[in-house]
Amino acid sequence: MHSATELQYYLEKISGINIPVITADDQTEANHGIFIGTTPGNELSNTHTVFYKVEGENLIIGGGSSKSVLYSVYSFLENELGCMWLSPDAEIIPGSDKVSIRADLDYEYTPEIEIRTVHSKLFYENHDFADKLKVTYEAFPGYVSEARVHTFHRFMPASSFYGEYPEYYALRDGKRLTTQLCLTNPDVLEIVIDSVAAYFKRHPESGIVSVSQNDNILHCQCDDCKAIDEEEGSASGTMIRFVNQVAEQFPDKTISTLAYQYTRKPCKTRPADNVLVTLCSIECDRSKPIEQDCIDFTSDLRGWKELTDNIRIWDYTTQFTNFLAPFPNIHTLGPNIRFFRDNNARWIFEQHSNNPSELFELRSYLTAKLLWIPDSNSDDIIHEFCKAYYKEAGEYIEDYITAIHEEIVKIPDFFLFLYGDPSQGFDSFLSPEMLNYYNNLF
Incomplete structure (x- = not known):
């Protein structure tokens, strides 16, 4: 109705x-x-x-x-x-x-990308608008709210287990650390399965739980974990084998995990059909299309494509240190989304600033449009939006977008980092001359 x-x-x-x-x-x-x-x-x-x-x-x-x-x-x-x-x-x-x-x-x-998320309060707080742009209302639709990402510490908090059972945790240089779990310990598997079952029982409306590493790189290097990772060619080997065993217990649910930092490189074991692999592009340069410049990530995504059709991309489109500062990556959004689409990504989460940032409305709109129809022309979308939204100022906004992106590509080895700083651009797109040019436009 x-x-x-x-x-x-x-x-x-x-x-x-x-x-x-x-x-x-x-x-x-x-x-x-x-x-x-x-x-x-x-x-x-x-x-x-x-x-x-x-x-x-x-x-x-x-x-x-x-x-x-x-x-x-x-x-x-x-x-x-x-x-x-x-x-x-x-x-x-x-x-x-x-x-x-x-x-x-x-x-x-x-749509080839079946679940499309733009991390923007314009959509999260305005569901009618999200429907019109055909994106989700939240960052993790379908997930149990307490188990969305980096969940090992939630399943097995150190305060509850480490004192009596240090062997449940990562072995590093002869010492057990609470950084990650030991994924070859059978008791750990049993406890995590029980925890996942409890989450699903408390949230019967949800269909996804994340079984994923904590946000650090200090994974277990005990003899059993190390042997599997060496056999698999990646530390994702122990992860996927572990997650597959969890997923086997919940055939009607989805178990999500991360291909992130030390687990980003694909292993040899195929993820189970109900395992969702979330691949994160956090290390990539944002000034160029990922396929062109981020060789390791490109290779990893193509490797996961050979293992599974169930890939979720966690991409990043803003500078976390200064949301309001100019961040000339608009020209990469289309190529990146098409690259993800071509490599079995059926779910894409574009992590923007959520709160207002540079050209916030334009970026939110453009990203949603590209997720819906990835082969759309970004320049056409930008032109139509600027004309309709900014009206008389639209042509100057377009001039600004063109100028700032033309400036950054003049430095081929420029690395536009999402944890960088506006000072990176002082000799390029934020030089005194360019700032004067932008000011004259407005």
Whole structure:
């Protein structure tokens, strides 16, 4: 019903005409209609597919799920009637005395990236806007809220176990440390399985728990762990073998884990079908497309592609040390998303600043658009947004974006780091001359 009332609302804004919403039982053959939802003969096997089409004298708008039906409504309004949703409080709804569509209208699209997240409060705090841009309402949809990432310490807190059972923890240089768990200890496996079961029991509405390393690189190097990692060619070997054993106990759930820092390099063991591997690009240079410049990450992602179709990318698009400072990486967003898509990433989490940052609305919009249709042209999206959102200032915003990105590429070995500092750019895109140029634009 929400999909129908949304279409009703926007058609009235466009034309001034209120079209009644009725159920299929009240529809008569004498009335032409707009049918919204899954109807007999229009069932879809892919829950993410959106479509709309003209059949005879009727318009059919449907999808593989209730969410996809809603996305189909917004796709129709955008593609066919020119609506634009730029931010939670800015939209373009063109008025018209007559709304017409082609008699041969037939649109269908299945997004290759099935779960799309932009880490922006514009979406997290405005769910209607998130729906219009076809992204999630939260960073970890479907996850148990207390078990989203870096969970070893949650399953086995050192305060509860280390004193009596130090062998449950990582061996480093002859000493047991609480940094990570010993993944070849059978008691550790049993305790983690019990913990995961308890989380699912407390949160039956959730389908995913993360079984993942703590946020440090001091993993276990006991003889048993070391032997597996050497056999597997990576420290991800002990991780995937361990996680697979956990996942075996929960065949109807998903167990997520990390390919991050010391576990990023792929192993030889295939992740189980219900294991979601989250690959993190934290080390990469942000001034160039990852495939072009971040050779190790590129190799690792391609390696994981050979092992699993269940890949989640955790990518980073901002500078954490100064969200408001210029960060010229916009030209890399499209190439990176396409690279992820081409290597089995069906879930992408783009970690932006969440809170307002440089060109916050534009970046949120652009990233969402690219996640929905990765082969879109970034320049076209930027131009359309700047013209519609910034209006008379739009051309100067575009000039600024062009200038700052042209400046950084003049230094081929520039490393734009997400934990860097604006001072990195003082001899490049933030030089006195460039700052003067930007100031003159505005």
